[in-house]
Amino acid sequence: MSVPYRVTVRISEETMEKLEQLVESMQFENISEIIRKSIDEFIERNYKGGKASKVNVMIPQKILSDLEKDVESGSAISLDDLIRIVLRDYTLKRLNDEIDEISKQENIK
Numbered sequence: 001m002s003v004p005y006r007v008t009v010r011i012s013e014e015t016m017e018k019l020e021q022l023v024e025s026m027q028f029e030n031i032s033e034i035i036r037k038s039i040d041e042f043i044e045r046n047y048k049g050g051k052a053s054k055v056n057v058m059i060p061q062k063i064l065s066d067l068e069k070d071v072e073s074g075s076a077i078s079l080d081d082l083i084r085i086v087l088r089d090y091t092l093k094r095l096n097d098e099i100d101e102i103s104k105q106e107n108i109k
Helices: 013-024 031-046 061-072 079-108
Strands: none
Touching: 013 031, 061 079
């Protein structure tokens, strides 16, 4: 991949060792790839140019495992898709609960 700009950064020895371990474990081709991917993800998460925003969520391993099983069974095309579905359903339920509550209050009057 040819990129027109070069940026120099200083990082701690500990961070460098972790980056090297990621490369050695074959998760990434090289450290530059990790840094480019990290910058792209940072921009995607923080740049508010569109109608949607990306959010980082910490999910307990047990729940993550259950969600991955749901994806494998065909409940969704990806983990991201399944999380969007779960959040949409949760939001719709809350809206319906609020509408029901408002209706009950209006019927009391």
